Each structure stands twice: as C-alpha cells, then as structure tokens.
Amino acid sequence: MSFQIKSSTDSYDVIIVGSGAGGGMASKVLSEAGLSVAVVEAGGDFDPAKEEDRTQLRPPWESPRRGAGTRIRPFGDFDAAIGGWDIEGEPYTRKNGTEFDWFRSRMVGGRTNHWGRISLRFGPNDFKRASIDGLGDDWPIGYDDIKPYYDKVDKLIGVFGSKEGIYNEPDGFFLPPPKPRLHELFIKKGADQSNVPMIPGRLSMLTRPINNERGVCFFCRQCNRACQVYADFSAGTCLVHPAMKKGKVDLYTHSMVRKVTTNEEGKATGVSFVSKVDMKEYKLKSRVVVLGASACESARIMMNSKSTSHPNGIGGDNGILGRYLHDSTGASRSGIVPALFGRDRYNEDGVGGMHMYTPWWLDNKKLDFARGYHIEYSGGMSQPGYGEGSGMDAMRKYLKDEFGNPKEGGGYGEGLKKDVRELYGARIGLAGRGESVPRYDNYCEIDPNTVDKYGIPVLRFHYNWTDQEIKQAKHMQDTFEEILTNAGAIPLGKKQGPETNYGLAAPGRIIHEVGTVRMGNDPKTSVLNSNCQAHTCNNLFVVDAGSFVSQADKNPTWTILALSWRTSDYIVDQLNKKNI
C-alpha cells in the first residue's frame, strides 16, 4: 500500500471521488482528453500483478482460517475486496426497524474487485419501464443514447457471450464463450423441460486477448481474488492504473472525502478530505468535480456539502436526494444431483463465474408481479476450502447404503470420509436477481446523531420491500424447484414461503443499490440531468449508479461504465465550449 498526500495548493481540471467502475472510467476518458485529474480514493492502492499483493492461486492452507470469510473480507480470506458490510469506525444506521445492508470496498478499483463480472447491457425496455407498466419513471435517455458507449466498453474491456437477437437483452461485441461445465448441462436439461432458456454467460473475462496490455484467462475460477495477468475486469487494473501511466492522473489514497466545496455562486471548487494516514484535513481545487463514490456514498457527500450557497447540501433542495434507493431482488435455492455422486474428476475450474445463465424470459402481463429476473447458476468441482464436507448430518441421507436404503446422517470414521468424497461436486445452486420498483419511501439520509471516526455525518437507511418484490421472489422459488426437479436434482432445505418473504434477500444484500441521485429532465423530481450533471451545480457530475432511474434485472456495472464514459465525453465538450 502506498500513501500519497499533496499540498492543498494543488489544482486540477477534474477531481474524481472514487476509483471504481464509474470513477475509473472517468479517470481514463478525462485524462486521455488531456485534462489533469486527481482521483481521490478512501482506501489503499492495489495491484494483483505484484507478487506481494497476489491472493490468486493460493491454496487454503496459506490462510490460517483456510479461506473463511472475515469482517473485512466477508466473501473469503483471499477475496480481493477489502471493506465489507461493517467497516470499523465507518458506521451506518437504519430507521424505523427497516433493513438495509451496505457493502463497501475501500481500495483502488472499489467494488469492481468484488463483483461477479456479469456484464449485461440494459435493453430498450429497461429505460422505459413506466411507459410499459405504469410504475416508477422512465429514464430521460433511451437505449439508443447509450448503445454507442456499450459498444465502446465491450471493445475496451472485453466480455464473452453469444449473439442471441433477444430484443431486451442486446448483443454486443463478444469474445468466445467457454463451453459449459457438467453441472450446467444438468441444469440446462431441467431448464429445457421447464421452457426456461439458458444461454452462454456474458462475463468480462478475456477468453481471448483484446490488446497487448492484458493477459488472457487461464481458467482458475478465482476472478474474485483479482487476476495477476489482468484477464478479468477491475477498474484498478484496466482503467485507473493505465490512465496513470498515460495521462496526468494523481492518485490520492486513504483519503476520505468530507464534502464538495463550493463558492458564492454555488459552483463546485474542489473537495475537502481527511487523510486516514495523519487524520488531517486537506483541500484540493478543481474546475470540475466528479463523484463516483458509489450510489449511497456520493449521495452522502452531496448531502454533507452544505454551504451558504447550498444550505441543504448540493442537490438537496427538492427533497429527492437520497430517495428512490433500490437494490436488485435476490432469492436462491440449492439442490443435489445424485447422478453426480462419485463423479469423474478433472479440472473443472473454468472462469470465475457461470458459463451459462438465464435472461428474463416471461411476459409480465401474464404474471402477478412487475419486472423480471435473471437466473445465475453455480456448482461443480470447486476448490475445497473452509466449509468443505460440512453438513454431513443432513447430507449423508442422500447417499444409499449397500441395500439401497438412505444412509444415516452424521457419523464418523472412514465411511464418513468416503461419503464426503462421494458427495463432492454434486451440489448445484440457482439464484435469481430481479428488478424492483423504485420508491420515494426507500431512501438514505444523514443520521443527525451519528458521525464516523473522521467526524463526517453518516447515512441512515429506510427501506421496505413491497408485494411486487415478494411475489417475484415466490415466482423464483417455484421456478427453481421445478428446474431442480427436472434436472434430476433433489432440492435441499425447506422451500421458502411467506414467513420469510420467499427467501427474498434483505435490501442491499445483492449489492446493486442505485437511484439515490437519479437523473431526469425535470429538476423538481430529479437530482441530475440526463448527462449526470447536477441540476443545481453545473460543474458537479455523478458517474456511479446513483443516477439510475431504475435498476433493470441486469447487473449494473456495464451501465455504470457506459454512462460514465458518456458523461466524461460531455464534460470534455462542456469544458471546450467553456460552459462550465
């Protein structure tokens, strides 16, 4: 980790807060346009190509907890993402007994170090949901506005997939997809019988090179650990570091932004931040400020940016800032495939994600809920680590004894050991990720009573699911059970019912939260205009998912990247025209 603190006299054309998908893309596009850029990141620097930073290809015995998750790496001890749901000294709170969990990554590349690299374009319908079902609002832009940027993102970063010609699942510039794994073929057998389509996954790993800068995938299934040859996408390896090599980009690490500073005319003049190294306050000046700190963190910064010219914070005058917070829905089910007991062994790692998935396939007019979901699949002979062989008290009964009767659960000894081996690689998992309806009543706001350890007021969340999402989760559970059964699998555990909202994950858990500073043509009902420029501060822009009017049943990253590129082009244009 490297520390870098500059004197407060430094001035830049643009300050970018955050180095994830949105901030990373802005740093690349703006610096290539010849602008001087400061990237201000709350965490440390990180480069997986450095041997001392590498967690990829480390076996579990190089971790005393054998790869189990920790507070700051809840997805595993070798996971690249540093931060988690609960960061020491950086609390958030919840209101009226509602739930919201907030996953943050404090490091260069932000949460692109964590995500599953599922890289889906929003389709034409995804920008016009209100026109289709009367719920929520349309975006002020449509697919045609963003398509050229999706095309550029595909070519710059790389995504594998197959051209399908499905209207609302637009095709792109795809690299060759990898062949399916065995469990994916079992699931496909079940899905076929249920008339649920399954197509090759669309993930941003390089199955073939796109340039000479990045390596090609060597199939270790560990993208979540960050790739030492940069064969998967993360904003640090593919955007921020290349931008630093080529352009005028300074990276400020361990720098926690308190507020955007403004002048008497209400224009942004830079940022004020706390260095986590010496706990002192620093100020940087710039002509333009770009927030890419994540939907909620950017909203928090805007709320905290109070001044005489912006007494309610920047964008805080119309009561929309922080509102319409929404996450994807999520529910899951797993099963065990008896035909895979004692299966043949071979290297089945593949890429760090699914080789096949299911895009939304039904017509909501015939259903009792709005909006759809896609299905992600997991399973196979993944790396044994912490947790391997657990649950034999419940799992052994799926095996048969010599007389063909179910074995007794639990036990010990050589027989137990053999049965762990017999069951290895026979489990499959199905997970739905769906679109929720954005609501004014789901929001984040400043908690008047709590500050973080830097003295910065923290967020308080208020979020409830509605019948729309609960019915969608019910549909997921019914579909999953049908696919599992048709695939020859035995569904595991109890089918989730109304008592648990059908297993619907708590808001925030899917880590697709968006919408807090949404864009719109009407300054009364939105915070940003269609170029992601603040209505009330024309040299302040937001390039993370805060601008989303609605979060489709697609993972948001590809759209963050495309929108950030589009906004960055607009910033260059406006600077050239001297409009800002």
Next chain:
Amino acid sequence: MNRRENLKLLFTGSVGTGLLLTGCGPEEQALPENALLAGGTKGYRTEEERKRDQELLSETFFTEEEIKKLNILVDIIIPKDSESPSATEVGVPEFMEFIMKDMPNNQTPMRGGLMWLDYEADEKFGKPFLELSNDQVIEIVELVAWPERASPEYQGAVKWFNMLRNLTCSGYFSTEAGWKYIGYKGNQPNVWDGVPQEVMDKHGFSLPEKYIPIYLKPEQRGVVATWDDEGNLIG
C-alpha cells in the same frame, strides 16, 4: 517472475502450469501446521488484517487437556486409511485452535462439549474422559454421532458433535492431503475446453449445437480479437 513473463507463458499455454507458481519460495510450500504458525494469511493484507492474524496466532484458547481430547476425537471422525493421513496428521486441532479465536462464537459450545465428555465419562464409567479405553470412547461418541438416533437428553451434545464434525472436515479437506483424497484437480492454469468427452458420453450429454461454432477454441486464445461493425468476430 514479472507479469510480462507470466503473459508470455500463459499465451503459450501449457508451459505456464508449473512455472506460474515458482514465485513462491520454499517457505511457502511448508506443511500446513507450520504455515499456521509462520504467520497470517499470505498475499495482500491490510495492516489491520496483519495485526489481527498476529494477535490471534499469539493467543492460546485450548488447554492442553482439551487438545488431548480433540486429538482423540478428530482422528475418530477422520482416521488414517490406506490412501490418506488422519486429521491430526494434517493439523486439524491447530486449525480449530485458530478458528476458535477467529470466530469466537464457537468458543462456548466447543468448550462446553469438551467438558460434557468428562461428565458423561464419569456417569458411565466413573472416570475422566482421557482415562477411558478406546472402546469406552467410541461408546460415548456413538451416543452423539447419529443425530436421528440420539436420545433427547443428548440433543445438546449432538449439536456440539455436528460442529466438531464440520470443523474437522473443514480442517481436513482444506489441506494438500485433503485435496488429494477428494480428488480436486483445479487451481492450476489451463485452457478450459469443456467437459471431457468420456464424461459427456457417460451422462448422455452433447454440447448445444448452435453454440459449437462460437465456443472458445484453445488454439485461438493467443489471437487478439477483432470484430466487424455488427459485432461478429472476424479475427
């Protein structure tokens, strides 16, 4: 080895397999027990993580007597056999020692279960657990190892034994010997070219016809991709 060299090897395919791991010095290839003692998790760590691992590694949770009990129990759960070592041989109790400190909510149930052994040993045989014969130990294990059969008075101890079994399996199959036993073949650079044909045949699967022309062809994985304006791969 720098990234450029890695790339070169990976582009050429098979050579990468062994060499990619040569960055690890001999000390990183040490036995699991030693790796546990040598320090915390390898690879990128924050100061906070490094400090925490060091603290946990310097503390002691289990008493000597508790370790003796664990040594007996984990080898009953995973014994040595003709093809693989026992749980104690791969350091399962040391792993559990760390987990108790890393996940402290395990501490009370684990300690409680180990204490119950003495109570039960005294009830049944009139002496402490560590003085029991092998047969007597098995008699006690039998009371709690089979959740469906266990009588209601042992339900608490059954839960503890489930936890012990889970942790023993975790600690065993996350070692090199555990990998070998379970037959894990991954975690090494390769070119994925689908499920081996004989496995496909065995389960009666064939690849979806329509995707066969577009799946990754291993011989092309060094060729920089180019597309026409319609998004068709042309190079």
